[in-house]
Amino acid sequence: MNSISDSEKHETEPSKYRVIQHGGSSDPTTKIRDLSFILDHWDVFTENLEDPILDEQFSTAMVGSAYTRSSSALTLRQLFGMWRKGEGIHARFYDENREIITEPLYMVGMGGSVLSGAFVFWGIVPSQGLIVISDICPELGKCSVRSNIVRYLKASKEV
Numbered sequence: 001m002n003s004i005s006d007s008e009k010h011e012t013e014p015s016k017y018r019v020i021q022h023g024g025s026s027d028p029t030t031k032i033r034d035l036s037f038i039l040d041h042w043d044v045f046t047e048n049l050e051d052p053i054l055d056e057q058f059s060t061a062m063v064g065s066a067y068t069r070s071s072s073a074l075t076l077r078q079l080f081g082m083w084r085k086g087e088g089i090h091a092r093f094y095d096e097n098r099e100i101i102t103e104p105l106y107m108v109g110m111g112g113s114v115l116s117g118a119f120v121f122w123g124i125v126p127s128q129g130l131i132v133i134s135d136i137c138p139e140l141g142k143c144s145v146r147s148n149i150v151r152y153l154k155a156s157k158e159v
Contacts, residue, residue, distance in 0.1 A: 017039055107122075
């Protein structure tokens, strides 16, 4: 596989994957593009650990806040490494009707306000070819910007 081309990085076509979006997030185009790319290359998660695509960095693969520092943006290899350890995976998520779906959701990034507690996270559900961008925490206690920044900073130091 090749690295992400400039045309892929700036692609604005609608995603071929279903997108669930809760809340009034800012323009989700970059998130949807990055999440679509990860789903397109999901087979690399288990099949080809030497693929150079794993070393591509995603600007949306990070955790941050307006009031605290942000984590580094992660590469696909770092995201996959975190998920292989069982980190950053939620056991459930909410569908379009805000009904609970018990399928693994792999978190790619999160942003939030430490002061107000408002947040938005984004991730993928590979088993359904689904992109989720939501302001509804899928699991209580796992949507802390601070603890996720620490997790992402640790992952960014791993090769």
